[in-house]
Each structure stands twice: as C-alpha cells, then as structure tokens.
C-alpha cells in the first residue's frame with residue numbers, strides 16, 4: 313500500500329502541475345486575475361525557490377510580469393515587483409490597508425495577546441503617538457544620547473582589540489546594538505545579557521511570522537521569544553521612575569498608553585520587544601554592509617576618509633566627537649559621500665516586503681500593470697517586493713545594478729557626463745507603513761560610519777561574507793560568513809577626542 317502510494321505520488325504531482333498549466337486564464341468580475349505561478353509541492357509552494365536568491369523574482373517577473381499569485385508556506389498571496397505598481401499600492405491606503413497586518417505581527421511574532429493587539433487603543437493612540445515620537449523634531453536628544461554611547465564604545469572596543477584579530481561582524485553589531493538600546497531604554501538596559509537572546513529571537517522571527525505553520529514546528533521559535541520577553545519584563549521591573557522618564561519619547565508615549573489601558577506586564581514586554589526589534593533588525597546591518605563594501609574598495613575608503621577629515625577640520629573643536637553630535641540633516645549635508653555610500657548599501661542590500669490587505673474588490677489599472685488590468689479580491693494579501701527593482705540589470709538602475717558602486721549617485725542622471733542610470737527604491741517601505749525610524753537610523757548609521765572611518769585602521773584577514781537570502785523580505789539583508797580583521801586606532805590625520 314505504502315509503496316504504491318510512493319509510486320503514485322510523482323504522477324499525482326505531475327498531473328497537478330499540468331492542471332495549473334492547462335486551465336484557462338482566470339477572471340473575476342470580467343477582469344483577468346493575476347497569473348498563478350505553478351509549483352510542485354502543495355502547501356510549501358515556491359517557498360524554497362524564493363529563499364534561494366535574487367534569480368527567483370527576476371525570472372518570475374520576466375515570465376509572468378510584475379504581478380503574480382503564488383503559494384508559499386500555506387498562504388496564496390499576490391506578489392508585485394514593479395516600482396510603478398508598488399507606488400500605486402503605497403498611494404492607495406484606503407484600498408490596500410496595512411493596519412491589520414501591523415496588529416497581527418504584534419500578536420503573532422511579538423506575542424501580544426490578541427485582544428490588546430486588536431484593541432482600539434492601538435489604532436487611536438499607540439500607532440499615531442509612536443509615529444509622532446520618532447519624527448525628526450522629536451529625536452534630537454535621543455541622537456545625542458546614542459552618539460555619546462557610541463563614541464565611548466567604539467574607542468574602548470578598538471583599544472581593547474589593539475591589533476589583535478577580531479570578528480568585525482559581531483563587534484559592529486554589538487556596538488550598535490548596545491549604543492542604540494541604551495539610548496532608547498536608558499543605560500539601565502541590560503545590553504550585554506540580552507544581546508544573544510535577542511539574536512536568537514531575531515533568527516526565530518521568520519518562523520514566528522509563518523501563521524500557518526503547525527504550533528509544534530513553531531515551539532522552538534516561541535521559546536526564543538519567551539526567553540527575551542521574560543528578560544525584558546524582569547529588567548522593566550528594576551527600572552526607577554527616573555529611568556522611565558528618561559526613555560526615548562517613542563517608549564514613553566507607549567508606556568503611558570499601557571498604564572492607562574492596564575495592559576499586563578507581559579503585553580508591555582511585547583511592546584518593548586517590538587521596539588527593540590525595529591531598532592536592531594536593520595540599522596546595524598546597514599552599518600555593517602557599508603563597512604564591508606568600503607573595506608573591499610580602498611579608493612572609496614580613501615575618499616570617505618578625506619571627506620570625514622576635511623569636515624572635522626572645519627568644526628569647533630575639530631574633533632570626531634563634534635561631528636558625531638551634529639543633527640541628522642547636518643550629517644547628511646556635511647558628509648554627502650558617506651551618505652551616498654549608505655544609500656548604495658540600502659539599494660543593494662535591502663529586501664523588504666510591504667504587506668497590504670485589499671479592503672474591497674478592486675483592479676490594478678493597466679497603466680501600472682504592463683498594459684493589462686488585473687483584478688484583486690477583497691481580503692487578499694498583497695506583498696510589495698521591493699528588491700527586484702533595485703538590482704534588476706534590465707531595469708532602471710542599469711546593467712551594473714547588482715554591483716555596489718557609489719559612483720552611480722554622482723552626477724545628475726544617465727545623461728550627465730558622470731551620472732549613471734538611477735531608478736526608484738523603497739528601502740524604508742512607503743505609504744502607510746513607511747519606516748518611522750528612518751531619521752534616527754540615518755543619523756545612527758552615519759555617525760557610526762564617521763567614527764569608524766576616522767579613527768580605525770583595519771587590516772582584513774579573512775572576508776567570506778555573502779548575503780543570507782533565507783531571510784527574504786525582512787529589511788536589510790543579513791550577512792553570512794566571516795569578516796576577520798586586525799584593527800587599531802589610527803594615528804594622525806583626524807583629531808580624536810581622548
């Protein structure tokens with residue numbers, strides 16, 4: 313019996329696949345549906361190919377166009393890959409709604425009880441207050457706290473290393489994690505003890521996010537989450553009223569709501585975990601990728617060093633510390649090349665999914681859908697896949713789109729003598745789910761890069777770093793491999809605070 317099942321299984325899979333190929337084009341309300349991408353394995357669908365690298369979405373786009381339906385890990389959803397269609401979705405927040413997804417991630421991934429995640433207080437107070445608290449005008453002091461922590465940490469770590477071989481990946485991540493967490497949550501935050509449990513939670517994130525995975529297959533991921541939640545809950549219990557008042561505005565506003573609404577300690581810990589994840593899941597990797605790309609290109613390193621040194625020399629006092637404590641707009645203005653290096657990193661190394669739910673039956677207009685209207689059903693999930701547009705060698709960024717090259721940003725555009733092709737990109741998402749922390753992130757990464765470049769001499773011993781494609785859609789991609797370096801403080805050029 314079992315053997316005949318094994319013999320029949322391939323035949324059944326082939327027939328299933330043939331059925332997808334032969335069935336007529338689907339329509340809904342007289343309008344064509346997005347084409348369905350056939351797969352071989354029921355439920356799993358194309359999940360494995362999707363996590364296999366950039367070629368998946370590039371090939372899909374070539375064969376089926378910028379909008380397809382596909383199944384991955386039990387969910388069949390619409391995936392869109394063209395910048396024009398993504399912009400259309402971002403500009404129509406009433407038809408394509410984000411809020412439901414934000415609430416469900418708060419519950420599914422961060423562990424908030426369903427009633428709290430879907431309560432009125434979240435939409436009436438928490439989302440808008442949190443958004444306001446992270447606006448540029450409200451984060452000046454927060455950035456100062458971060459840079460103070462950062463300066464101390466970078467200099468002490470490099471002195472500690474003093475020419476010995478270190479793992480730069482782990483070192484950079486720990487430095488940015490510690491400095492940003494202590495800025496947001498005050499120096500009382502147990503950065504050292506939460507660092508590894510946080511990484512374990514972050515690794516578990518993709519599994520926690522799979523709503524249809526049986527609970528038994530999610531149990532290890534849930535344990536990783538419960539461990540960090542318990543640590544956050546216990547730490548919060550030890551904080552004083554003074555500590556609580558000195559937290560980042562984004563934390564203070566949420567704490568007020570939690571108190572007013574009488575949320576449990578555990579639900580409050582889930583808010584802290586969501587904040588920590590937003591803070592630590594992308595920015596440290598953007599800093600790290602920029603360092604990796606720059607170290608691989610000595611000429612770029614020399615130009616960036618010249619820019620940082622010359623900027624420091626015009627400041628009063630002319631020290632890296634003065635530079636780091638400037639505001640985010642000042643950093644962008646005074647360090648244009650460094651900012652371009654960061655932009656190039658966000659283009660080449662980010663992979664974000666913006667998820668929306670169709671509020672009613674609607675259609676994607678032909679103008680943004682390569683000339684054909686496509687219908688979308690109420691309740692369907694739509695995933696804006698932002699990466700293919702950034703690295704498509706046949707697209708707007710030109711034939712060398714896959715390569716990290718700051719030069720492409722210099723000059724006005726492709727018609728300019730120096731300029732290269734440039735297209736749109738969405739490293740911070742867009743529309744109703746646009747990253748609220750982007751101003752803080754930009755200051756955070758630029759000041760890290762400035763101090764790194766100005767004060768540290770690095771000799772690369774081993775660089776086997778590549779992108780980890782298995783975490784597709786979660787923001788800045790994570791590196792895998794090793795970056796072993798020898799580092800010590802630079803002598804001369806940039807005057808550094810003692």
Ligand code: HEM
Pocket residue numbers: 414587590591592594595598658662664665666667738739740741742744745746747748749750752753787788
């Ligand atoms: C380089 C660093 C960062 C990148 C590339 C990045 C990227 C993103 C992206 C792509 C989204 C939108 C996802 C979607 O459309 O569904 C997002 C949302 C968000 N980000 Fe960031 N992020 C970064 C740093 C930060 C930082 C430092 C914070 C600070 C806490 C932060 C807070 C948030 C929040 C709160 C949201 C949710 C917005 C909402 O749900 O409406 N991000 N981020």
